[in-house]
Amino acid sequence: MTSTLGFAILAVLARGERTGYDIAAAMRRPIAYFWTAGHSQIHAELQKLLAAELVGYEARQGPGPQGKKVYHVTPEGSLALRAWVTEPPRERPERDELVLKTYASWLADPDLIRQMFTDQLAVHEARLAEYEREGELIGEPPGFGDPRFGNYAALRCGLGYERHRAEWCRWMISQLSARLNPSWELAKPSES
Incomplete structure (x- = not known):
């Protein structure tokens, strides 16, 4: 079962491939209007999405000596996202x-x-x-x-x-x- 953060990441990747850093940046605006996540949370969730084959990645040359992973949504991820978007939101406890x-x-x-x-x-x-x-x-x-x-x-x-x-x-x-x-x-x- 994919978490809401996982679906937020899929929604970002549905707009185009991105590195983990780029996903975190996209989570600041405009997603931060309604959902926040730190880089470590995003990285952990990406690993779960990879294991579920909802995202994939390509290894590319990075700006320095390290390579970088550029993530993309898979067809299975796209189908899961499309199904999730039309489901009623889960009840959540109010905490203000x-x-x-x-x-x-x-x-x-x-x-x-x-x-x-x-x-x-x-x-x-x-x-x-x-x-x-x-x-x-x-x-x-x-x-x-x-x-x-x-x-x-x-x-x-x-x-x-x-x-x-x-x-x-x-x-x-x-x-x-x-x-x-x-x-x-x-x-x-x-x-x-």
């Missing part, structure tokens, strides 16, 4: 540390919680700005069937997530600010 901390936040100093949300807001706003810049570079969505369509769709999902998360952080900051300084709610400018 910030939400868990919020659940227990009543135990902490409200100023510290507000600062944590202020810091988180900055993180989400920065990521949102980065995704918006990438969206401007992509422009209009490519047609379905073009591999770039998946990049665009993943980016849209990331944009929606970051907008939602930033709005939630703003709401938390507002709630905490009003509790700490009740006159803040009356003095803040109205939002349109």
Whole structure:
């Protein structure tokens, strides 16, 4: 049984052959919008995919004295990927540390919680700005069937997530600010 990481690697290789290093780079963007993996995880998974004959490789001359392996998806790998893409996603447990901390936040100093949300807001706003810049570079969505369509769709999902998360952080900051300084709610400018 192939892992989700294995299918992520197959999806990368379905777009063209790559070295292990190139696969890791592709896992940073755009796949990192929704799935992350380290180089050691990718290497271990490639070995499993090789054993299952879902990928193959060609040994080629590297830039230095070492050779390099250039991986490609096999016909069996392509069939497995095509079948997997249309299966419903597996249920996964939700694990969101910030939400868990919020659940227990009543135990902490409200100023510290507000600062944590202020810091988180900055993180989400920065990521949102980065995704918006990438969206401007992509422009209009490519047609379905073009591999770039998946990049665009993943980016849209990331944009929606970051907008939602930033709005939630703003709401938390507002709630905490009003509790700490009740006159803040009356003095803040109205939002349109």
